[in-house]
Amino acid sequence: MANSDKNISSAVIKRLPRYFRYLGALKAKNITRISSKELSEQMMVTASQIRQDLNNFGGFGQQGYGYNVDNLYTEIGKILGLDKRNDMIIVGAGNLGQALANYQSFNEDYGYKVMALFDVNPKLIGISVRGVKVLDTDELENFIKTHGIKIAALTIPKDQAPAIAKKMAEWGIKGFWNFAPIDLHLPDNVTVENVHLAESLMTLTYNVHNREESENE
Amino acid sequence: MANSDKNISSAVIKRLPRYFRYLGALKAKNITRISSKELSEQMMVTASQIRQDLNNFGGFGQQGYGYNVDNLYTEIGKILGLDKRNDMIIVGAGNLGQALANYQSFNEDYGYKVMALFDVNPKLIGISVRGVKVLDTDELENFIKTHGIKIAALTIPKDQAPAIAKKMAEWGIKGFWNFAPIDLHLPDNVTVENVHLAESLMTLTYNVHNREESENE
Known part of the structure:
Protein backbone atom coordinates (compact mmCIF):
# COMPACT_ATOMS: atom_id res chain seq x y z
CA MET A 1 0.00 0.00 0.00
CA ALA A 2 1.38 3.37 -0.97
CA ASN A 3 1.92 6.12 1.55
CA SER A 4 1.29 8.94 -0.87
CA ASP A 5 -2.06 10.70 -0.89
CA LYS A 6 -2.39 9.99 -4.56
CA ASN A 7 -2.20 6.24 -4.45
CA ILE A 8 -4.45 5.19 -1.64
CA SER A 9 -6.13 1.94 -2.49
CA SER A 10 -9.82 2.08 -3.24
CA ALA A 11 -10.38 -0.46 -0.43
CA VAL A 12 -9.08 2.07 2.09
CA ILE A 13 -11.15 4.85 0.56
CA LYS A 14 -14.23 2.67 0.83
CA ARG A 15 -13.56 2.14 4.53
CA LEU A 16 -13.12 5.82 5.37
CA PRO A 17 -16.85 6.68 5.45
CA ARG A 18 -17.32 3.85 7.92
CA TYR A 19 -14.63 5.29 10.21
CA PHE A 20 -16.34 8.63 9.81
CA ARG A 21 -19.69 7.10 10.80
CA TYR A 22 -18.29 5.40 13.90
CA LEU A 23 -16.40 8.50 15.00
CA GLY A 24 -19.57 10.55 14.52
CA ALA A 25 -21.42 8.11 16.78
CA LEU A 26 -18.67 8.39 19.44
CA LYS A 27 -18.78 12.17 19.20
CA ALA A 28 -22.55 12.08 19.69
CA LYS A 29 -21.92 10.13 22.90
CA ASN A 30 -19.40 12.77 24.04
CA ILE A 31 -16.52 10.30 23.91
CA THR A 32 -13.37 12.32 23.34
CA ARG A 33 -10.72 9.67 22.82
CA ILE A 34 -10.50 6.04 21.85
CA SER A 35 -7.71 3.50 21.48
CA SER A 36 -7.33 1.63 18.22
CA LYS A 37 -8.13 -1.51 20.22
CA GLU A 38 -11.49 -0.19 21.43
CA LEU A 39 -12.32 1.22 18.01
CA SER A 40 -11.41 -2.11 16.42
CA GLU A 41 -13.72 -4.00 18.78
CA GLN A 42 -16.63 -1.73 17.94
CA MET A 43 -15.98 -1.81 14.20
CA MET A 44 -15.10 -5.50 14.15
CA VAL A 45 -11.89 -5.00 12.22
CA THR A 46 -8.37 -5.55 13.52
CA ALA A 47 -6.58 -2.78 15.40
CA SER A 48 -3.68 -3.19 13.00
CA GLN A 49 -5.96 -2.55 10.03
CA ILE A 50 -7.18 0.65 11.65
CA ARG A 51 -3.62 1.82 12.26
CA GLN A 52 -2.60 0.89 8.73
CA ASP A 53 -5.61 2.59 7.15
CA LEU A 54 -5.14 5.80 9.08
CA ASN A 55 -1.40 5.81 8.45
CA ASN A 56 -2.23 6.36 4.78
CA PHE A 57 -3.19 9.85 5.77
CA GLY A 58 -0.29 10.51 8.08
CA GLY A 59 -1.82 8.71 11.06
CA PHE A 60 -3.64 10.54 13.78
CA GLY A 61 -2.93 8.43 16.83
CA GLN A 62 -0.57 9.08 19.73
CA GLN A 63 1.12 6.17 21.46
CA GLY A 64 -0.52 5.56 24.82
CA TYR A 65 -3.23 8.10 24.22
CA GLY A 66 -5.17 6.68 21.33
CA TYR A 67 -7.12 8.77 18.91
CA ASN A 68 -8.65 12.14 19.60
CA VAL A 69 -12.21 11.48 18.40
CA ASP A 70 -13.06 15.05 17.48
CA ASN A 71 -9.81 15.55 15.61
CA LEU A 72 -9.97 12.32 13.73
CA TYR A 73 -13.60 12.92 12.79
CA THR A 74 -12.76 16.37 11.43
CA GLU A 75 -9.68 15.16 9.58
CA ILE A 76 -11.41 12.24 7.92
CA GLY A 77 -14.24 14.60 6.99
CA LYS A 78 -11.69 16.85 5.30
CA ILE A 79 -10.09 13.93 3.50
CA LEU A 80 -13.50 12.91 2.20
CA GLY A 81 -14.12 16.48 1.05
CA LEU A 82 -17.04 17.00 3.43
CA ASP A 83 -15.66 20.37 4.55
CA LYS A 84 -16.31 21.65 1.04
CA ARG A 85 -19.65 22.61 -0.44
CA MET B 1 -11.17 -21.07 -4.43
CA ALA B 2 -13.19 -24.09 -3.50
CA ASN B 3 -15.18 -26.07 -6.02
CA SER B 4 -17.89 -27.08 -3.61
CA ASP B 5 -21.21 -25.27 -3.63
CA LYS B 6 -20.81 -24.55 0.04
CA ASN B 7 -17.59 -22.60 -0.08
CA ILE B 8 -17.95 -20.17 -2.90
CA SER B 9 -16.20 -16.95 -2.05
CA SER B 10 -18.38 -13.96 -1.33
CA ALA B 11 -16.57 -12.08 -4.12
CA VAL B 12 -17.93 -14.60 -6.65
CA ILE B 13 -21.40 -14.41 -5.14
CA LYS B 14 -21.30 -10.65 -5.42
CA ARG B 15 -20.47 -10.92 -9.12
CA LEU B 16 -23.28 -13.36 -9.97
CA PRO B 17 -26.07 -10.73 -10.07
CA ARG B 18 -23.98 -8.76 -12.54
CA TYR B 19 -23.67 -11.80 -14.82
CA PHE B 20 -27.37 -12.25 -14.45
CA ARG B 21 -27.98 -8.64 -15.45
CA TYR B 22 -25.76 -8.84 -18.54
CA LEU B 23 -27.27 -12.15 -19.64
CA GLY B 24 -30.73 -10.66 -19.19
CA ALA B 25 -29.75 -7.77 -21.45
CA LEU B 26 -28.41 -10.20 -24.09
CA LYS B 27 -31.61 -12.23 -23.88
CA ALA B 28 -33.64 -9.05 -24.38
CA LYS B 29 -31.66 -8.48 -27.59
CA ASN B 30 -32.42 -12.06 -28.71
CA ILE B 31 -28.77 -13.06 -28.55
CA THR B 32 -28.69 -16.81 -27.98
CA ARG B 33 -25.01 -17.52 -27.44
CA ILE B 34 -21.88 -15.66 -26.44
CA SER B 35 -18.22 -16.55 -26.04
CA SER B 36 -16.48 -15.81 -22.76
CA LYS B 37 -14.30 -13.39 -24.77
CA GLU B 38 -17.28 -11.35 -26.00
CA LEU B 39 -18.93 -11.43 -22.59
CA SER B 40 -15.68 -10.34 -20.98
CA GLU B 41 -15.39 -7.36 -23.33
CA GLN B 42 -18.89 -6.21 -22.52
CA MET B 43 -18.49 -6.72 -18.78
CA MET B 44 -14.93 -5.37 -18.71
CA VAL B 45 -13.57 -8.31 -16.76
CA THR B 46 -11.12 -10.92 -18.06
CA ALA B 47 -12.41 -13.96 -19.93
CA SER B 48 -10.47 -16.12 -17.50
CA GLN B 49 -12.30 -14.60 -14.54
CA ILE B 50 -15.62 -15.38 -16.20
CA ARG B 51 -14.60 -18.99 -16.81
CA GLN B 52 -13.28 -19.30 -13.27
CA ASP B 53 -16.38 -17.77 -11.71
CA LEU B 54 -18.78 -19.97 -13.64
CA ASN B 55 -16.69 -23.06 -12.99
CA ASN B 56 -17.64 -22.69 -9.34
CA PHE B 57 -21.07 -23.84 -10.34
CA GLY B 58 -19.97 -26.63 -12.64
CA GLY B 59 -19.32 -24.34 -15.63
CA PHE B 60 -21.82 -23.84 -18.38
CA GLY B 61 -19.64 -23.27 -21.42
CA GLN B 62 -18.85 -25.58 -24.28
CA GLN B 63 -15.48 -25.34 -25.96
CA GLY B 64 -15.86 -23.67 -29.37
CA TYR B 65 -19.51 -22.85 -28.79
CA GLY B 66 -19.43 -20.43 -25.90
CA TYR B 67 -22.29 -19.99 -23.49
CA ASN B 68 -25.93 -20.61 -24.22
CA VAL B 69 -27.37 -17.30 -23.03
CA ASP B 70 -30.81 -18.58 -22.14
CA ASN B 71 -29.45 -21.54 -20.26
CA LEU B 72 -26.86 -19.60 -18.35
CA TYR B 73 -29.40 -16.92 -17.43
CA THR B 74 -31.79 -19.55 -16.09
CA GLU B 75 -29.08 -21.43 -14.23
CA ILE B 76 -27.63 -18.35 -12.55
CA GLY B 77 -31.17 -17.31 -11.65
CA LYS B 78 -31.63 -20.68 -9.96
CA ILE B 79 -28.31 -20.39 -8.14
CA LEU B 80 -29.39 -16.99 -6.85
CA GLY B 81 -32.69 -18.48 -5.72
CA LEU B 82 -34.75 -16.35 -8.11
CA ASP B 83 -36.76 -19.36 -9.23
CA LYS B 84 -38.19 -19.55 -5.72
CA ARG B 85 -40.86 -17.31 -4.26
Whole structure:
Protein backbone atom coordinates (compact mmCIF):
# COMPACT_ATOMS: atom_id res chain seq x y z
CA MET A 1 0.00 0.00 0.00
CA ALA A 2 1.38 3.37 -0.97
CA ASN A 3 1.92 6.12 1.55
CA SER A 4 1.29 8.94 -0.87
CA ASP A 5 -2.06 10.70 -0.89
CA LYS A 6 -2.39 9.99 -4.56
CA ASN A 7 -2.20 6.24 -4.45
CA ILE A 8 -4.45 5.19 -1.64
CA SER A 9 -6.13 1.94 -2.49
CA SER A 10 -9.82 2.08 -3.24
CA ALA A 11 -10.38 -0.46 -0.43
CA VAL A 12 -9.08 2.07 2.09
CA ILE A 13 -11.15 4.85 0.56
CA LYS A 14 -14.23 2.67 0.83
CA ARG A 15 -13.56 2.14 4.53
CA LEU A 16 -13.12 5.82 5.37
CA PRO A 17 -16.85 6.68 5.45
CA ARG A 18 -17.32 3.85 7.92
CA TYR A 19 -14.63 5.29 10.21
CA PHE A 20 -16.34 8.63 9.81
CA ARG A 21 -19.69 7.10 10.80
CA TYR A 22 -18.29 5.40 13.90
CA LEU A 23 -16.40 8.50 15.00
CA GLY A 24 -19.57 10.55 14.52
CA ALA A 25 -21.42 8.11 16.78
CA LEU A 26 -18.67 8.39 19.44
CA LYS A 27 -18.78 12.17 19.20
CA ALA A 28 -22.55 12.08 19.69
CA LYS A 29 -21.92 10.13 22.90
CA ASN A 30 -19.40 12.77 24.04
CA ILE A 31 -16.52 10.30 23.91
CA THR A 32 -13.37 12.32 23.34
CA ARG A 33 -10.72 9.67 22.82
CA ILE A 34 -10.50 6.04 21.85
CA SER A 35 -7.71 3.50 21.48
CA SER A 36 -7.33 1.63 18.22
CA LYS A 37 -8.13 -1.51 20.22
CA GLU A 38 -11.49 -0.19 21.43
CA LEU A 39 -12.32 1.22 18.01
CA SER A 40 -11.41 -2.11 16.42
CA GLU A 41 -13.72 -4.00 18.78
CA GLN A 42 -16.63 -1.73 17.94
CA MET A 43 -15.98 -1.81 14.20
CA MET A 44 -15.10 -5.50 14.15
CA VAL A 45 -11.89 -5.00 12.22
CA THR A 46 -8.37 -5.55 13.52
CA ALA A 47 -6.58 -2.78 15.40
CA SER A 48 -3.68 -3.19 13.00
CA GLN A 49 -5.96 -2.55 10.03
CA ILE A 50 -7.18 0.65 11.65
CA ARG A 51 -3.62 1.82 12.26
CA GLN A 52 -2.60 0.89 8.73
CA ASP A 53 -5.61 2.59 7.15
CA LEU A 54 -5.14 5.80 9.08
CA ASN A 55 -1.40 5.81 8.45
CA ASN A 56 -2.23 6.36 4.78
CA PHE A 57 -3.19 9.85 5.77
CA GLY A 58 -0.29 10.51 8.08
CA GLY A 59 -1.82 8.71 11.06
CA PHE A 60 -3.64 10.54 13.78
CA GLY A 61 -2.93 8.43 16.83
CA GLN A 62 -0.57 9.08 19.73
CA GLN A 63 1.12 6.17 21.46
CA GLY A 64 -0.52 5.56 24.82
CA TYR A 65 -3.23 8.10 24.22
CA GLY A 66 -5.17 6.68 21.33
CA TYR A 67 -7.12 8.77 18.91
CA ASN A 68 -8.65 12.14 19.60
CA VAL A 69 -12.21 11.48 18.40
CA ASP A 70 -13.06 15.05 17.48
CA ASN A 71 -9.81 15.55 15.61
CA LEU A 72 -9.97 12.32 13.73
CA TYR A 73 -13.60 12.92 12.79
CA THR A 74 -12.76 16.37 11.43
CA GLU A 75 -9.68 15.16 9.58
CA ILE A 76 -11.41 12.24 7.92
CA GLY A 77 -14.24 14.60 6.99
CA LYS A 78 -11.69 16.85 5.30
CA ILE A 79 -10.09 13.93 3.50
CA LEU A 80 -13.50 12.91 2.20
CA GLY A 81 -14.12 16.48 1.05
CA LEU A 82 -17.04 17.00 3.43
CA ASP A 83 -15.66 20.37 4.55
CA LYS A 84 -16.31 21.65 1.04
CA ARG A 85 -19.65 22.61 -0.44
CA ASN A 86 -20.98 19.58 -2.23
CA ASP A 87 -23.75 20.84 -4.44
CA MET A 88 -25.49 18.06 -6.29
CA ILE A 89 -28.41 17.40 -8.58
CA ILE A 90 -30.71 14.42 -8.91
CA VAL A 91 -31.66 13.36 -12.41
CA GLY A 92 -34.88 11.38 -12.27
CA ALA A 93 -37.55 12.70 -9.90
CA GLY A 94 -39.50 9.46 -9.54
CA ASN A 95 -39.83 7.58 -6.27
CA LEU A 96 -36.18 6.89 -5.79
CA GLY A 97 -35.05 10.38 -6.80
CA GLN A 98 -37.56 11.91 -4.42
CA ALA A 99 -36.50 9.53 -1.66
CA LEU A 100 -32.89 10.65 -2.10
CA ALA A 101 -33.92 14.31 -2.05
CA ASN A 102 -35.75 13.58 1.19
CA TYR A 103 -32.93 11.58 2.71
CA GLN A 104 -31.82 13.73 5.58
CA SER A 105 -28.84 11.67 6.66
CA PHE A 106 -26.63 13.21 4.03
CA ASN A 107 -28.61 16.19 2.89
CA GLU A 108 -28.06 18.43 5.80
CA ASP A 109 -24.80 17.37 7.32
CA TYR A 110 -21.52 17.13 5.48
CA GLY A 111 -22.10 20.06 3.10
CA TYR A 112 -24.34 18.23 0.61
CA LYS A 113 -27.02 20.34 -0.95
CA VAL A 114 -29.47 19.08 -3.53
CA MET A 115 -29.77 22.08 -5.87
CA ALA A 116 -32.44 20.68 -8.19
CA LEU A 117 -34.12 17.54 -9.43
CA PHE A 118 -34.67 16.93 -13.13
CA ASP A 119 -37.26 14.95 -15.00
CA VAL A 120 -38.91 14.67 -18.41
CA ASN A 121 -42.36 13.95 -16.96
CA PRO A 122 -44.58 17.08 -17.21
CA LYS A 123 -46.48 15.93 -14.13
CA LEU A 124 -43.32 16.16 -12.05
CA ILE A 125 -41.76 19.30 -13.55
CA GLY A 126 -42.53 22.26 -11.31
CA ILE A 127 -43.26 20.36 -8.10
CA SER A 128 -41.01 20.77 -5.07
CA VAL A 129 -39.46 18.07 -2.93
CA ARG A 130 -38.35 19.40 0.46
CA GLY A 131 -38.27 22.84 -1.12
CA VAL A 132 -36.15 21.71 -4.06
CA LYS A 133 -37.68 22.25 -7.50
CA VAL A 134 -38.06 19.60 -10.18
CA LEU A 135 -36.83 21.14 -13.43
CA ASP A 136 -37.19 20.05 -17.04
CA THR A 137 -34.31 17.85 -18.19
CA ASP A 138 -33.89 20.33 -21.07
CA GLU A 139 -32.44 22.73 -18.52
CA LEU A 140 -29.72 20.31 -17.37
CA GLU A 141 -26.86 21.69 -19.46
CA ASN A 142 -27.50 25.28 -18.48
CA PHE A 143 -27.96 24.40 -14.80
CA ILE A 144 -24.81 22.29 -14.54
CA LYS A 145 -22.70 24.95 -16.23
CA THR A 146 -24.22 27.93 -14.40
CA HIS A 147 -23.93 26.38 -10.95
CA GLY A 148 -20.72 24.47 -11.57
CA ILE A 149 -22.33 21.22 -10.41
CA LYS A 150 -19.89 18.32 -10.11
CA ILE A 151 -21.99 15.59 -8.47
CA ALA A 152 -25.17 14.03 -9.85
CA ALA A 153 -27.38 11.17 -8.72
CA LEU A 154 -28.85 9.22 -11.62
CA THR A 155 -32.23 7.70 -10.82
CA ILE A 156 -33.56 7.22 -14.34
CA PRO A 157 -34.35 4.06 -16.32
CA LYS A 158 -31.34 2.11 -17.49
CA ASP A 159 -32.05 2.63 -21.19
CA GLN A 160 -31.72 6.38 -20.81
CA ALA A 161 -28.80 6.49 -18.39
CA PRO A 162 -25.75 5.97 -20.65
CA ALA A 163 -26.62 8.71 -23.18
CA ILE A 164 -27.55 11.34 -20.62
CA ALA A 165 -24.54 10.54 -18.41
CA LYS A 166 -22.24 11.01 -21.39
CA LYS A 167 -23.68 14.45 -22.07
CA MET A 168 -23.66 15.42 -18.40
CA ALA A 169 -19.98 14.52 -18.20
CA GLU A 170 -19.32 16.85 -21.14
CA TRP A 171 -21.21 19.60 -19.33
CA GLY A 172 -19.04 19.26 -16.23
CA ILE A 173 -20.28 16.43 -13.97
CA LYS A 174 -17.28 14.70 -12.37
CA GLY A 175 -19.06 12.17 -10.20
CA PHE A 176 -22.13 10.05 -10.85
CA TRP A 177 -24.02 8.35 -8.05
CA ASN A 178 -25.58 5.81 -10.34
CA PHE A 179 -28.75 3.98 -9.34
CA ALA A 180 -29.62 2.88 -12.88
CA PRO A 181 -29.01 -0.87 -13.23
CA ILE A 182 -26.43 -0.49 -15.98
CA ASP A 183 -22.68 0.14 -16.10
CA LEU A 184 -21.69 3.57 -17.38
CA HIS A 185 -18.62 3.91 -19.58
CA LEU A 186 -17.33 7.44 -19.12
CA PRO A 187 -14.01 9.28 -19.50
CA ASP A 188 -11.29 8.51 -16.96
CA ASN A 189 -11.65 11.80 -15.12
CA VAL A 190 -15.23 10.96 -14.21
CA THR A 191 -16.03 8.81 -11.18
CA VAL A 192 -19.01 6.49 -11.00
CA GLU A 193 -20.27 5.07 -7.73
CA ASN A 194 -22.86 2.42 -8.46
CA VAL A 195 -25.74 1.53 -6.17
CA HIS A 196 -27.15 -1.52 -7.89
CA LEU A 197 -30.12 -2.21 -5.65
CA ALA A 198 -31.44 -5.28 -7.43
CA GLU A 199 -27.98 -6.84 -7.33
CA SER A 200 -27.56 -6.37 -3.62
CA LEU A 201 -31.00 -7.88 -3.04
CA MET A 202 -30.00 -10.88 -5.19
CA THR A 203 -26.81 -11.39 -3.22
CA LEU A 204 -28.90 -11.37 -0.07
CA THR A 205 -31.35 -13.84 -1.57
CA TYR A 206 -28.53 -16.20 -2.51
CA ASN A 207 -27.17 -16.12 1.02
CA VAL A 208 -30.60 -16.68 2.56
CA HIS A 209 -31.30 -19.74 0.42
CA ASN A 210 -27.78 -21.08 0.67
CA ARG A 211 -27.65 -20.96 4.46
CA GLU A 212 -31.04 -22.58 4.63
CA GLU A 213 -29.82 -25.49 2.53
CA SER A 214 -26.75 -25.91 4.71
CA GLU A 215 -28.92 -25.95 7.81
CA ASN A 216 -31.28 -28.53 6.41
CA GLU A 217 -28.55 -31.03 5.66
CA MET B 1 -11.17 -21.07 -4.43
CA ALA B 2 -13.19 -24.09 -3.50
CA ASN B 3 -15.18 -26.07 -6.02
CA SER B 4 -17.89 -27.08 -3.61
CA ASP B 5 -21.21 -25.27 -3.63
CA LYS B 6 -20.81 -24.55 0.04
CA ASN B 7 -17.59 -22.60 -0.08
CA ILE B 8 -17.95 -20.17 -2.90
CA SER B 9 -16.20 -16.95 -2.05
CA SER B 10 -18.38 -13.96 -1.33
CA ALA B 11 -16.57 -12.08 -4.12
CA VAL B 12 -17.93 -14.60 -6.65
CA ILE B 13 -21.40 -14.41 -5.14
CA LYS B 14 -21.30 -10.65 -5.42
CA ARG B 15 -20.47 -10.92 -9.12
CA LEU B 16 -23.28 -13.36 -9.97
CA PRO B 17 -26.07 -10.73 -10.07
CA ARG B 18 -23.98 -8.76 -12.54
CA TYR B 19 -23.67 -11.80 -14.82
CA PHE B 20 -27.37 -12.25 -14.45
CA ARG B 21 -27.98 -8.64 -15.45
CA TYR B 22 -25.76 -8.84 -18.54
CA LEU B 23 -27.27 -12.15 -19.64
CA GLY B 24 -30.73 -10.66 -19.19
CA ALA B 25 -29.75 -7.77 -21.45
CA LEU B 26 -28.41 -10.20 -24.09
CA LYS B 27 -31.61 -12.23 -23.88
CA ALA B 28 -33.64 -9.05 -24.38
CA LYS B 29 -31.66 -8.48 -27.59
CA ASN B 30 -32.42 -12.06 -28.71
CA ILE B 31 -28.77 -13.06 -28.55
CA THR B 32 -28.69 -16.81 -27.98
CA ARG B 33 -25.01 -17.52 -27.44
CA ILE B 34 -21.88 -15.66 -26.44
CA SER B 35 -18.22 -16.55 -26.04
CA SER B 36 -16.48 -15.81 -22.76
CA LYS B 37 -14.30 -13.39 -24.77
CA GLU B 38 -17.28 -11.35 -26.00
CA LEU B 39 -18.93 -11.43 -22.59
CA SER B 40 -15.68 -10.34 -20.98
CA GLU B 41 -15.39 -7.36 -23.33
CA GLN B 42 -18.89 -6.21 -22.52
CA MET B 43 -18.49 -6.72 -18.78
CA MET B 44 -14.93 -5.37 -18.71
CA VAL B 45 -13.57 -8.31 -16.76
CA THR B 46 -11.12 -10.92 -18.06
CA ALA B 47 -12.41 -13.96 -19.93
CA SER B 48 -10.47 -16.12 -17.50
CA GLN B 49 -12.30 -14.60 -14.54
CA ILE B 50 -15.62 -15.38 -16.20
CA ARG B 51 -14.60 -18.99 -16.81
CA GLN B 52 -13.28 -19.30 -13.27
CA ASP B 53 -16.38 -17.77 -11.71
CA LEU B 54 -18.78 -19.97 -13.64
CA ASN B 55 -16.69 -23.06 -12.99
CA ASN B 56 -17.64 -22.69 -9.34
CA PHE B 57 -21.07 -23.84 -10.34
CA GLY B 58 -19.97 -26.63 -12.64
CA GLY B 59 -19.32 -24.34 -15.63
CA PHE B 60 -21.82 -23.84 -18.38
CA GLY B 61 -19.64 -23.27 -21.42
CA GLN B 62 -18.85 -25.58 -24.28
CA GLN B 63 -15.48 -25.34 -25.96
CA GLY B 64 -15.86 -23.67 -29.37
CA TYR B 65 -19.51 -22.85 -28.79
CA GLY B 66 -19.43 -20.43 -25.90
CA TYR B 67 -22.29 -19.99 -23.49
CA ASN B 68 -25.93 -20.61 -24.22
CA VAL B 69 -27.37 -17.30 -23.03
CA ASP B 70 -30.81 -18.58 -22.14
CA ASN B 71 -29.45 -21.54 -20.26
CA LEU B 72 -26.86 -19.60 -18.35
CA TYR B 73 -29.40 -16.92 -17.43
CA THR B 74 -31.79 -19.55 -16.09
CA GLU B 75 -29.08 -21.43 -14.23
CA ILE B 76 -27.63 -18.35 -12.55
CA GLY B 77 -31.17 -17.31 -11.65
CA LYS B 78 -31.63 -20.68 -9.96
CA ILE B 79 -28.31 -20.39 -8.14
CA LEU B 80 -29.39 -16.99 -6.85
CA GLY B 81 -32.69 -18.48 -5.72
CA LEU B 82 -34.75 -16.35 -8.11
CA ASP B 83 -36.76 -19.36 -9.23
CA LYS B 84 -38.19 -19.55 -5.72
CA ARG B 85 -40.86 -17.31 -4.26
CA ASN B 86 -39.10 -14.52 -2.47
CA ASP B 87 -41.71 -12.91 -0.29
CA MET B 88 -40.39 -9.91 1.57
CA ILE B 89 -41.49 -7.11 3.83
CA ILE B 90 -40.30 -3.54 4.16
CA VAL B 91 -39.98 -2.15 7.66
CA GLY B 92 -40.12 1.63 7.51
CA ALA B 93 -42.70 3.10 5.12
CA GLY B 94 -41.11 6.52 4.75
CA ASN B 95 -39.74 7.83 1.49
CA LEU B 96 -37.10 5.19 1.04
CA GLY B 97 -39.37 2.30 2.05
CA GLN B 98 -42.03 3.52 -0.35
CA ALA B 99 -39.45 3.97 -3.10
CA LEU B 100 -38.35 0.35 -2.64
CA ALA B 101 -41.96 -0.84 -2.71
CA ASN B 102 -42.37 1.07 -5.96
CA TYR B 103 -39.14 -0.15 -7.45
CA GLN B 104 -40.28 -2.30 -10.31
CA SER B 105 -36.88 -3.60 -11.35
CA PHE B 106 -36.97 -6.29 -8.73
CA ASN B 107 -40.55 -6.31 -7.61
CA GLU B 108 -42.10 -8.07 -10.51
CA ASP B 109 -39.36 -10.15 -12.02
CA TYR B 110 -37.34 -12.73 -10.15
CA GLY B 111 -40.08 -13.85 -7.81
CA TYR B 112 -39.84 -10.99 -5.32
CA LYS B 113 -43.09 -9.93 -3.79
CA VAL B 114 -43.45 -7.19 -1.23
CA MET B 115 -46.10 -8.60 1.11
CA ALA B 116 -46.45 -5.61 3.42
CA LEU B 117 -44.80 -2.46 4.66
CA PHE B 118 -44.62 -1.63 8.35
CA ASP B 119 -44.43 1.63 10.21
CA VAL B 120 -45.14 3.15 13.62
CA ASN B 121 -46.47 6.40 12.15
CA PRO B 122 -50.30 6.49 12.38
CA LYS B 123 -50.39 8.70 9.28
CA LEU B 124 -48.80 5.95 7.23
CA ILE B 125 -50.55 2.91 8.73
CA GLY B 126 -53.41 1.89 6.46
CA ILE B 127 -52.23 3.55 3.26
CA SER B 128 -51.31 1.45 0.23
CA VAL B 129 -48.17 1.65 -1.88
CA ARG B 130 -48.65 -0.03 -5.25
CA GLY B 131 -51.44 -2.01 -3.71
CA VAL B 132 -49.35 -3.11 -0.73
CA LYS B 133 -50.68 -2.13 2.69
CA VAL B 134 -48.72 -0.33 5.37
CA LEU B 135 -49.33 -2.19 8.65
CA ASP B 136 -48.65 -1.29 12.25
CA THR B 137 -45.21 -2.42 13.43
CA ASP B 138 -47.05 -4.15 16.29
CA GLU B 139 -48.21 -6.72 13.75
CA LEU B 140 -44.69 -7.62 12.64
CA GLU B 141 -44.25 -10.76 14.73
CA ASN B 142 -47.56 -12.23 13.72
CA PHE B 143 -47.08 -11.38 10.05
CA ILE B 144 -43.56 -12.81 9.82
CA LYS B 145 -44.60 -16.04 11.51
CA THR B 146 -47.90 -16.46 9.66
CA HIS B 147 -46.45 -15.85 6.21
CA GLY B 148 -43.05 -17.44 6.87
CA ILE B 149 -41.27 -14.29 5.70
CA LYS B 150 -37.49 -14.68 5.40
CA ILE B 151 -36.39 -11.42 3.77
CA ALA B 152 -36.88 -7.91 5.14
CA ALA B 153 -35.75 -4.49 4.01
CA LEU B 154 -34.97 -2.15 6.90
CA THR B 155 -35.59 1.48 6.08
CA ILE B 156 -35.96 2.86 9.59
CA PRO B 157 -33.80 5.29 11.58
CA LYS B 158 -30.50 3.89 12.78
CA ASP B 159 -31.35 4.20 16.47
CA GLN B 160 -34.27 1.83 16.08
CA ALA B 161 -32.70 -0.65 13.68
CA PRO B 162 -30.59 -2.89 15.97
CA ALA B 163 -33.37 -3.69 18.48
CA ILE B 164 -36.05 -4.38 15.90
CA ALA B 165 -33.69 -6.43 13.72
CA LYS B 166 -32.80 -8.60 16.71
CA LYS B 167 -36.48 -9.32 17.36
CA MET B 168 -37.25 -9.91 13.70
CA ALA B 169 -34.44 -12.46 13.52
CA GLU B 170 -36.03 -14.29 16.46
CA TRP B 171 -39.35 -14.28 14.64
CA GLY B 172 -37.84 -15.89 11.54
CA ILE B 173 -36.18 -13.30 9.28
CA LYS B 174 -33.06 -14.82 7.70
CA GLY B 175 -31.92 -11.93 5.52
CA PHE B 176 -31.89 -8.20 6.17
CA TRP B 177 -31.53 -5.70 3.37
CA ASN B 178 -30.31 -2.98 5.66
CA PHE B 179 -30.57 0.68 4.65
CA ALA B 180 -30.15 2.02 8.19
CA PRO B 181 -26.70 3.61 8.55
CA ILE B 182 -25.59 1.27 11.30
CA ASP B 183 -24.01 -2.19 11.46
CA LEU B 184 -26.30 -4.92 12.74
CA HIS B 185 -24.89 -7.65 14.95
CA LEU B 186 -27.10 -10.70 14.49
CA PRO B 187 -26.77 -14.47 14.88
CA ASP B 188 -24.60 -16.30 12.35
CA ASN B 189 -27.51 -17.86 10.51
CA VAL B 190 -28.81 -14.41 9.57
CA THR B 191 -27.46 -12.56 6.54
CA VAL B 192 -27.20 -8.79 6.35
CA GLU B 193 -26.71 -6.98 3.07
CA ASN B 194 -25.97 -3.34 3.80
CA VAL B 195 -26.82 -0.48 1.50
CA HIS B 196 -25.09 2.42 3.21
CA LEU B 197 -26.18 5.25 0.96
CA ALA B 198 -24.37 8.07 2.75
CA GLU B 199 -21.14 6.08 2.68
CA SER B 200 -21.28 5.45 -1.04
CA LEU B 201 -21.95 9.15 -1.63
CA MET B 202 -18.92 10.00 0.54
CA THR B 203 -16.70 7.64 -1.41
CA LEU B 204 -17.87 9.34 -4.58
CA THR B 205 -17.19 12.77 -3.09
CA TYR B 206 -13.68 11.74 -2.11
CA ASN B 207 -12.95 10.58 -5.64
CA VAL B 208 -14.41 13.71 -7.21
CA HIS B 209 -12.27 16.01 -5.06
CA ASN B 210 -9.20 13.85 -5.27
CA ARG B 211 -9.18 13.67 -9.07
CA GLU B 212 -9.73 17.40 -9.24
CA GLU B 213 -6.65 18.00 -7.11
CA SER B 214 -4.56 15.67 -9.27
CA GLU B 215 -5.71 17.50 -12.39
CA ASN B 216 -4.89 20.91 -11.00
CA GLU B 217 -1.30 20.02 -10.16
